[in-house]
Amino acid sequence: MNAEALIAAARARGLRLASAESCTGGLVAAAVTEAPGASAVFDMGVVTYSNEMKTALLGVLPDTLKAHGAVSEEVAAEMAAGARARSGADIAVSVTGIAGPGGSEHKPEGRVCFGLAQAGDVTVETVEFGALGRTAVRRAARDHALALLARAVEAAQP
Template structure:
């Protein structure tokens, strides 16, 4: 975790009066933890959703069961619905979502280290991307996903 990067995110969000929300699956709240590590984060961090199970994604974020059935939890389609749900269910102006396979395991179609991200400003369309971190091991994939999500937030606020 990079304290200067976190400080920059918080400072830029503060300057824009933009509250931030997170919707996390495979990272289990690591982005929310990073954003709240520094004092004073409460004026820009609104809330975090940890939706590890499909049921939690449906119940807490409004991800559609048919989207999960058609694309699986690790998909840009689900990441888009997660980030949109985080904004709908919060007062935040900006949200990021993460869903992926940290490992061990995976499959031919969805390998270990595949993580899908969503980023969205309120009143805008979600932007999604998939990053293949590779089979780095569970802790390393989760840390890489956290850091990537923070970089997305920083870029969006810059």
């Protein structure tokens, strides 16, 4: 589903959307808002690259960051929940990961964690895109986040 179809589907169901991004640096919000009519459904896109801003703007708990690190499903869940709560959106997606170059044995380049918050429910998943290079990982993460939003919108009752 492209951004125009996502916007049309969200509009038909009366849904508002939001995003919270780290490694994608706003690519998800840019993709959605590039399509005409985005303002009818897109409430907020926030980029929180630093841990301090994840805490200040999205309410990610410092203890969660300390225990799990920024690239974790736990942080992705709190980012998505925070974006949804702060924006008033019906569905919020979050992205946090290691685009590269680099990484570690425990958190390799290309690992991206996603969160999806809707109606009191937050789901998370991790995708290992691999060491595709920074640009390719960021684009793949953007596309995956948009697909998560699209599936959530399609599953919502009109």
